[in-house]
Amino acid sequence: MKFELTNDFRERFSQAVDERDEAFIIASLEGEKPADISALLHEFETEDSKYVIDLLPSEVRADIINDLDEDIRSRFLRVFEPTEITEIVNHLDSDDAVDILNELPIKEREEVIACIDNQEKEANILDLLRYDEDVAGGLMAKELIKANLNWSVVRCIEEIRRQAENVQKLYSVYVVDDNDKLLGRVSLKKIILAEDNMHIADIYDPGVTSVETYMSEEEVAQVMRKYDLEAVPVVNMQGKLLGRITIDDVVDVITELADEERQMMSGISEDVEEADSIWMLTRARLPWLIVGVMGGFISARLIGVFEEELTRITAIAFFIPLIQATGGNVGIQSSSIVLQSLANPSAFNDSMQKRLFKVFVIAALNGAVLATLVYGGNLLTGGAVNLALVVSTALFCVVLIASLIGTITPLILHKFGFNPALASGPFITTTNDLMGLAIYFYTVHLLL
Amino acid sequence: MKFELTNDFRERFSQAVDERDEAFIIASLEGEKPADISALLHEFETEDSKYVIDLLPSEVRADIINDLDEDIRSRFLRVFEPTEITEIVNHLDSDDAVDILNELPIKEREEVIACIDNQEKEANILDLLRYDEDVAGGLMAKELIKANLNWSVVRCIEEIRRQAENVQKLYSVYVVDDNDKLLGRVSLKKIILAEDNMHIADIYDPGVTSVETYMSEEEVAQVMRKYDLEAVPVVNMQGKLLGRITIDDVVDVITELADEERQMMSGISEDVEEADSIWMLTRARLPWLIVGVMGGFISARLIGVFEEELTRITAIAFFIPLIQATGGNVGIQSSSIVLQSLANPSAFNDSMQKRLFKVFVIAALNGAVLATLVYGGNLLTGGAVNLALVVSTALFCVVLIASLIGTITPLILHKFGFNPALASGPFITTTNDLMGLAIYFYTVHLLL
Numbered sequence: 001m002k003f004e005l006t007n008d009f010r011e012r013f014s015q016a017v018d019e020r021d022e023a024f025i026i027a028s029l030e031g032e033k034p035a036d037i038s039a040l041l042h043e044f045e046t047e048d049s050k051y052v053i054d055l056l057p058s059e060v061r062a063d064i065i066n067d068l069d070e071d072i073r074s075r076f077l078r079v080f081e082p083t084e085i086t087e088i089v090n091h092l093d094s095d096d097a098v099d100i101l102n103e104l105p106i107k108e109r110e111e112v113i114a115c116i117d118n119q120e121k122e123a124n125i126l127d128l129l130r131y132d133e134d135v136a137g138g139l140m141a142k143e144l145i146k147a148n149l150n151w152s153v154v155r156c157i158e159e160i161r162r163q164a165e166n167v168q169k170l171y172s173v174y175v176v177d178d179n180d181k182l183l184g185r186v187s188l189k190k191i192i193l194a195e196d197n198m199h200i201a202d203i204y205d206p207g208v209t210s211v212e213t214y215m216s217e218e219e220v221a222q223v224m225r226k227y228d229l230e231a232v233p234v235v236n237m238q239g240k241l242l243g244r245i246t247i248d249d250v251v252d253v254i255t256e257l258a259d260e261e262r263q264m265m266s267g268i269s270e271d272v273e274e275a276d277s278i279w280m281l282t283r284a285r286l287p288w289l290i291v292g293v294m295g296g297f298i299s300a301r302l303i304g305v306f307e308e309e310l311t312r313i314t315a316i317a318f319f320i321p322l323i324q325a326t327g328g329n330v331g332i333q334s335s336s337i338v339l340q341s342l343a344n345p346s347a348f349n350d351s352m353q354k355r356l357f358k359v360f361v362i363a364a365l366n367g368a369v370l371a372t373l374v375y376g377g378n379l380l381t382g383g384a385v386n387l388a389l390v391v392s393t394a395l396f397c398v399v400l401i402a403s404l405i406g407t408i409t410p411l412i413l414h415k416f417g418f419n420p421a422l423a424s425g426p427f428i429t430t431t432n433d434l435m436g437l438a439i440y441f442y443t444v445h446l447l448l
Numbered sequence: 449m450k451f452e453l454t455n456d457f458r459e460r461f462s463q464a465v466d467e468r469d470e471a472f473i474i475a476s477l478e479g480e481k482p483a484d485i486s487a488l489l490h491e492f493e494t495e496d497s498k499y500v501i502d503l504l505p506s507e508v509r510a511d512i513i514n515d516l517d518e519d520i521r522s523r524f525l526r527v528f529e530p531t532e533i534t535e536i537v538n539h540l541d542s543d544d545a546v547d548i549l550n551e552l553p554i555k556e557r558e559e560v561i562a563c564i565d566n567q568e569k570e571a572n573i574l575d576l577l578r579y580d581e582d583v584a585g586g587l588m589a590k591e592l593i594k595a596n597l598n599w600s601v602v603r604c605i606e607e608i609r610r611q612a613e614n615v616q617k618l619y620s621v622y623v624v625d626d627n628d629k630l631l632g633r634v635s636l637k638k639i640i641l642a643e644d645n646m647h648i649a650d651i652y653d654p655g656v657t658s659v660e661t662y663m664s665e666e667e668v669a670q671v672m673r674k675y676d677l678e679a680v681p682v683v684n685m686q687g688k689l690l691g692r693i694t695i696d697d698v699v700d701v702i703t704e705l706a707d708e709e710r711q712m713m714s715g716i717s718e719d720v721e722e723a724d725s726i727w728m729l730t731r732a733r734l735p736w737l738i739v740g741v742m743g744g745f746i747s748a749r750l751i752g753v754f755e756e757e758l759t760r761i762t763a764i765a766f767f768i769p770l771i772q773a774t775g776g777n778v779g780i781q782s783s784s785i786v787l788q789s790l791a792n793p794s795a796f797n798d799s800m801q802k803r804l805f806k807v808f809v810i811a812a813l814n815g816a817v818l819a820t821l822v823y824g825g826n827l828l829t830g831g832a833v834n835l836a837l838v839v840s841t842a843l844f845c846v847v848l849i850a851s852l853i854g855t856i857t858p859l860i861l862h863k864f865g866f867n868p869a870l871a872s873g874p875f876i877t878t879t880n881d882l883m884g885l886a887i888y889f890y891t892v893h894l895l896l
Contacts, residue, residue, distance in 0.1 A: 005795035031655070035674045039795040161641055170637045171619065171678070188636040189618045193609055207479070225703065226483045228696035230619070230678045247695050248676035251702065255673065258706040259788060265713055266784035266872060267777055274789040275798075278806060282813045285781050292777045293818055296770025297825055303766045310765055314758050317765035318751045321881055322744025324769060328776070329715055329740045329874050333733050336714035340707060341722040347453040347487040350723075358726060365730045370741055377745055424714060426777050433769055 005036060010043055017048045026055055034063035042072055042275075050079050062091030065100070071271075074103040082108060086115035093168065094124040095141035095249065101129065128243075136220050137213035139253070140234040140243030143167045146174045149183055149201050153194045156186070169246055171231045175204045182233055182241040184208045210235045213242060217253045222345070224250050261339070264421035265332075267292075288426045295430035299437055306441045309448065315384070316444055319391045320437070326370060326395060327402040327436035328429045334359065334406025335423040342410070342420055359407045360400070367399030386448060394443040398436045405431060453484065458491055465496045474503055482511035490520055490723075498527050510539030513548070519719075522551040530556060534563035541616065542572040543589035543697065549573065550581065576691075584668050585661035587701070588682040588691030591615045594622045597631055597649050601642045604634070617694055619679045623652045630681055630689040632656045658683045661690060665701045670793070672698050709787070712869035713780075715740075736874045743878035747885055754889045757896065763832070764892055767839045768885070774818060774843060775850040775884035776877045782807065782854025783871040790858070790868055807855045808848070815847030834896060842891040846884045853879060 016024040029037055029052075037056075041049040041064065053061050065073060065088050077085060077100070085104070089097040089112060101109050116122045124142035131137030143166050147156040156173060172185045184206040194203050210233045211220050224232055224247060234243045263271065267288035272280055303310070303320075310316055350358075371392040378388035406428055410420035464472040477485055477500075485504075489497045489512065501509050513521060513536050525533060525548070533552070537545040537560060549557050564570045572590035579585030591614050595604040604621060620633045632654040642651050658681045659668050672680055672695060682691045711719065715736030720728055751758070751768075758764055798806075819840040826836035854876055858868035 007796055010796055033655070033657075033675060035676075036795075039674075042794065043796060157640055160637065164637065164641055169678070170635070187618070188640065189608065189612065192605055192636060192640055193612060207481070209481075225696075225699050226487075227481060228483075230617070230695060247678060247699070248673075251673050251695070251699060254699065254702055254706070255792070258702070258709070259792070261706070261710065262713070262784050262787060262791075265710070266780045268781055268784065272785070273792070274785050274803070275794060278809050278813070281785070281806075281810050285778075285810070285814055286817060289774060289777055289781075289814060289818055290821065292773045293770060293821060296767070296773050297822075297829075299769035299773075300766035301829075303769075304763075307762055310762050311759075314755055314762075315752075317758055317768065318748035319744070320765065320768050321747035321751075321772060321885065322741060324772065325740045325744050325747075325874075325877065325881055326737060328877065329737055330733075332714045333716055333737075336710050336716065337720070337722050337729070339710060343710075344703070344707070344721070346490065346723060347484075348455055348458055348491060355722070358729075361726050362729050362733070365726070366733055366737060369734060370737055373738065373741060374745075381745075381749075426773075429773065429776065433773055437769065 005039060010040070013040065014044070017044060017052060020051070022055060025052055029056065034060055035067045037064050038067035042069065046076050046079055049076060058087055059091050062088040066092055066096045070103065073100070077104060082111040083115055085112045089125075090116065090118065090121065093141045093143050094121070094128055095139065095243075097121075097125055098128040098138075099133075101125065102133065131213065134217045135213065136211045136215040136217070136234050136245060137242075139217060139220060139245045139249050140213075141246070142243050144174060144233070144241075144244045145170065146176050146180070146241060147186065147200050149175055149177055149204070151200045153191060153198045153200065153203070154196055156191060156200055160191075169231070169248075171246075173200075174208070174233050174241055174244070175200055176241050180241050181239045182208065182210055182235050185233070208233065211245070212237060217250075218257065218343075220245060221250050221254050221257075225254075257343075260419065261343075261421040264419055265336075265424040267426035292426050292430055295433055298434060302434065302437050303441065306445065309441070309444055313387070313444075313448060315387055316441075316448075320440070322374070322391070323394060323398055323436045323440045324433050327398045327432040330363070330366070330399050330402040331406035331428040331432040332424050334363075334403045335410045335420075335428055338407055338410040339420055339424060342414055356404070356407065359403050363400045363403035366403075367396040370399060371396040390443050390447045391440075393447070394436075394440040397439050397443070398432075401435055401439065402432045405435065453487060458488070461488065462492070465492060465500060468499070470503060473500055477504065482508060483515045485512050486515035490517065494524050494527055497524060506535055507539050510536045514540055514544045518551065521548070525552060530559040531563055533560045537573075538564065538566065538569065541589045541591050542569070542576055543587065543691075545569075545573055546576040546586075547581075549577065579661065582665045583661065584659045584663040584665070584682050584693060585690075587665060587668060587693045587697050588661075589694070590691050592622060592681070592689075592692045593618065594624050594628070594689060595634070595648050597623055597625055597652070599648045601639060601646045601648065601651070602644055604639060604648055608639075617679070617696075619694075621648075622656070622681050622689055622692070623648055624689050628689050629687045630656065630658055630683050633681070656681065658687075659693070660685060665698075666705065666791075668693060669698050669702050669705075673702075705791075708867065709791075709869040712867055713784075713872040715874035740874050740878055743881055746882060750882065750885050751889065754893065757889070757892055761835070761892075761896060763835055764889075764896075768888070770822070770839070771842060771846055771884045771888045772881050775846045775880040778811070778814070778847050778850040779854035779876040779880040780872050782811075782851045783858045783868075783876055786855055786858040787868055787872060790862055804852070804855065807851050811848045811851035814851075815844040818847060819844040838891050838895045839888075841895070842884075842888040845887050845891070846880075849883055849887065850880045853883065 041052060053064060089100060101112060113122060145160055145163050145167055147159060170188060172187045174182060175184045175186060177183055184204045185208040186200060186204045190203045209223060209227050209229060211223055213234055213236055230247045232245050233241055234245060235241055268284050269287045270284035272284040374395055375388050375392040409428060410423035413423055414420040501512060537548060549560060593608055593611050593615055595607060618636060620635045622630060623632045623634060625631055632652045633656040634648060634652045638651045657671060657675050657677060659671055661682055661684055678695045680693050681689055682693060683689055716732050717735045718732035720732040822843055823836050823840040826839060857876060858871035861871055862868040
């Protein structure tokens with residue numbers, strides 16, 4: 001790296017941008033990796049970034065824009081003319097081109113597509129626009145090299161040469177029959193090592209793993225991870241080869257899914273990061289906080305119902321936090337174990353009864369230990385025997401029910417197509433808070 | 449796939465294993481992918497799995513064992529003779545071999561290493577054993593193909609042929625000088641397209657990204673993700689080429705880090721999954737539950753201090769859940785935004801003051817909205833004005849302080865080498881619960 005992404009360099013570069021110091025900018029960015037330039041441009045206003053980008057060669061420009069964060073890019077593309085966007089799109093693989101097109105308003109998208117003069121590119125892009133972003137079809141690129149089973153190795157090499165510029169990342173050549181049906185693959189290593197008089201049929205590997213266009217991005221990630229693949233061919237239901245997905249896109253998918261899960265688990269309702277504006281961060285946090293406050297209000301009403309008991313024995317109030325904290329902790333543990341199973345599914349699943357029975361046994365064990373601790377602790381600290389009994393009984397019940405709610409909620413969410421991580425966030429805490437309080441005060445009412 | 453991993457197949461296969469039906473087992477596993485056979489074996493007892501594995505050819509056996517989950521594998525390897533393990537190790541890449549050796553007791557590890565007769569393999573393994581598992585040196589494999597800058601392309605192809613069996617995944621050839629210093633790389637595509645009379649120097653790409661042996665696995669993952677790499681060369685501080693890391697290992701790292709984070713955030717203290725035993729799952733959940741219960745006890749004592757106020761105005765107890773839930777939610781939101789930044793670091797960091805100031809402003813905005821809501825809600829539902837004021841004031845303070853604790857705790861943990869996700873779990877909830885209560889009752893004490 002010629003420049004280092006330090007705060008000092010940012011200062012110096014920022015000054016050069018302010019002064020429109022073309023020579024310095026060109027000199028310091030020359031030969032740099034697009035991903036580094038993107039990281040630098042994230043620090044500047046759209047207008048300044050556009051000025052910098054216009055100084056660079058068009059193929060670098062395309063890669064930089066491809067590497068920008070989505071939210072910054074969509075803001076950024078608004079200052080580009082359709083012809084400029086077309087030029088960018090022309091330099092990118094079809095999957096990346098479609099990602100950018102999907103960020104444009106429909107009218108502008110049509111204008112950009114109309115400007116593409118390479119007919120194959122246009123057809124590829126129109127084909128890919130049909131798929132949702134989060135299925136295999138939406139992840140795949142059309143650029144790949146395929147060889148007919150009957151070709152000679154020499155002919156295959158010619159094809160690689162012809163397509164060399166289009167297909168940037170090349171790991172293997174996919175082998176198809178006359179109808180483009182996927183039959184297998186040949187690694188580049190095998191092609192290099194093959195004798196000139198050999199045919200594809202002699203060296204190809206028929207045991208190729210493929211995914212179908214409608215598979216979800218999670219499933220694609222699971223397949224590629226399980227079989228350690230760097231690329232996977234995408235076929236339609238008839239087995240016809242349509243495209244391929246490379247591991248770099250899947251690594252992004254895995255990272256985004258983890259980010260999304262973290263946000264859901266912590267009750268953040270939008271895709272934000274620390275660098276976002278105060279307004280965005282506040283907005284992303286308020287909804288679940290308000291839900292929590294509403295839960296708190298309902299709790300207040302619920303406790304109010306038992307005001308009489310509370311006035312009689314003030315010490316009841318002491319254990320509200322204990323009951324609630326335990327209910328919340330148990331619920332989140334339970335739902336996160338389900339999340340783990342959903343994220344890394346095993347080949348075989350036990351029946352629902354068996355799973356719930358196991359949850360029940362674990363909860364009973366944990367509940368018994370905690371209830372005993374609390375009972376002992378209460379007596380040791382000089383608490384009343386009957387109150388100690390009430391708290392422990394309520395705690396045991398709360399652990400059981402919080403476990404079941406924590407287990408079932410993510411499964412139901414998953415079943416109906418929602419992100420199950422929602423169940424590990426403030427949702428489960430708020431529900432369990434209320435449930436815990438109700439159980440506690442009902443036990444108090446019954447036993448005291 | 450010839451067999452489908454269905455529950456029916458598992459039944460049928462299980463029966464065949466019980467009856468030691470060799471013919472059925474060999475016939476149904478032949479040609480299957482090792483990862484699928486591993487998934488199947490996860491369902492069986494060690495003894496039965498060993499029987500199945502012994503029926504398979506030795507190279508398949510090595511791949512199956514390599515694909516097994518770590519905990520199952522270490523149990524499994526106990527029934528293997530050192531010579532059998534040596535045979536497995538001989539078939540694996542050096543990084544995978546070292547992973548297995550690291551799971552063995554020291555004495556057995558030494559025995560296995562002593563049995564390796566390929567001297568190069570032994571040297572590679574001894575070299576890799578020196579590194580921690582979670583740094584670049586511990587992730588890298590020694591198997592790679594390197595070419596001297598002065599070589600001809602033909603000589604490079606000869607080298608690929610010579611090493612073809614050792615280097616299974618081949619994406620590019622690394623270019624070095626006479627002292628093995630890394631100079632660049634040549635993609636296989638370029639080698640295929642090169643003319644026979646060309647030299648490596650004519651076609652190599654000097655702009656290769658590399659990592660150093662001591663870099664953490666998180667950093668390696670960030671580099672590979674940022675530059676979309678399928679493999680990255682590992683060098684020592686003098687720039688000498690020592691090995692390479694392939695993306696499949698990094699995908700596993702990313703997934704494991706996400707799993708670990710999820711577990712920490714939900715207060716699970718061991719690496720468990722739903723399929724683990726009831727004993728393991730109970731044990732993994734108890735520690736943080738006990739911490740929570742202890743927090744609850746301290747809360748009880750704390751409220752006890754204010755028993756007099758509580759007896760005077762019972763309604764104070766109504767709002768304990770509201771204060772606590774909000775403190776918990778705000779704390780987890782704050783720490784998870786820090787986690788997000790630590791997981792996807794940007795090139796530039798604002799100063800600490802600037803970050804904390806931003807946190808403060810966001811907290812003040814959120815706190816003001818929530819306090820107003822609660823004040824209004826209290827009055828609307830016929831609450832007393834002075835109590836409404838106390839609750840809102842306390843809530844505002846709790847939001848401010850919980851934000852700061854939630855932001856600072858993960859940063860401190862990270863600084864001292866702990867997993868910052870710890871701060872998003874029951875730790876922060878328990879701390880904030882206590883802090884929230886203290887603020888609330890202190891406000892009550894002051895204002896009522």
